[in-house]
Amino acid sequence: MKYWIRHISLWGLIENKNKPDYFTGETENKAHQTKMTIMNLINSNMQNFDKSS
Numbered sequence: 001m002k003y004w005i006r007h008i009s010l011w012g013l014i015e016n017k018n019k020p021d022y023f024t025g026e027t028e029n030k031a032h033q034t035k036m037t038i039m040n041l042i043n044s045n046m047q048n049f050d051k052s053s
Helices: 002-015 028-052
Strands: none
Touching: none
16 A cells, blocks of 8 residues: 555656656656656556466
8 A cells, every 4th residue: 555655646746747857857758758657667567466466
């Protein structure tokens, strides 16, 4: 459960498109790419988790 709480707060940073990411200086397009990468990582992690359980 803690994982999802952390994930949601990270999502808030990425979704805040009007401002650059203060941590990395990412632009809106780069933030979108980051979001897609995170989605792919989460999806693959969930699949691996399903297999292992």
